[in-house]
Amino acid sequence: MKASIGITPANLQAVASELSKLLADEFLLYTKTRNAHWNVEGPDFHSMHIFFEGQYEQLDDVMDSVAERIRQLGHYAPATMQSFLSLTHLTEKLGERNDSKGFIHELLTDHENVIIFLRENINKFGNDYGDLGTADFITGLMEEHEKMAWFLRAHL
Structure with missing residues (x-):
């Protein structure tokens, strides 16, 4: 059933398409953070193992909220590796x-790329597509990524 929430179907499709790209980015960043958690080596292994675990757990929640936002807009979220790899900017x-x-360098670059993507879409979602809810939603995500990036940066 299509969402009837005061946003045209074309605009809902446009927003859902951009959110699908974001979901792909989030999934790839999650996977790369899991890799760091599993494979980090060195004298700081234990503390970084725990640090990366905290970050991938945050990203797991972010991924779920992005997929649910796509569904709230009446569209299906991409959910295959093939679709994620074809949609991601990372x-x-x-x-x-x-x-x-x-x-840390690799993950920081990815977080910064996601932040830029989110920042570029806030006004577009709100002003161009009339979807202030999703504009607000991704503003919150941008703030989460900014904090995660800060934590990564603080280790350098």
């Missing part, structure tokens, strides 16, 4: 280093 390639600084 790269799956990780650096050669398995120490914490190598992972």
Whole structure:
């Protein structure tokens, strides 16, 4: 059943399409953070293992909220590896280093890319598509990513 929430079907489709790209980015970032948690090496292994776990747990919640927002708008969320890889703005390639600084640099770059994507869409969702709810929603996500990026940056 289509959502009848005062936003045209075309605008709902446009917002859902952008949110699908965001979901793909979030999924890839989650996977890369899990990789860091599993494979980090070095004298700071234990503390970084725990740190990365906290970050991937936050990203798990973010992914779920993005997928649910897509559903609230009356569209289906992408949910396959193939769809995520075709939609993401991020790269799956990780650096050669398995120490914490190598992972942190890679993840920080990805968070910053997600922040930029979110920032570019806030006004577009609100002003161009008339979806102030999703504009507010992604503003909150942007703030979460900014905090996660700050935590990563603080380790460098």
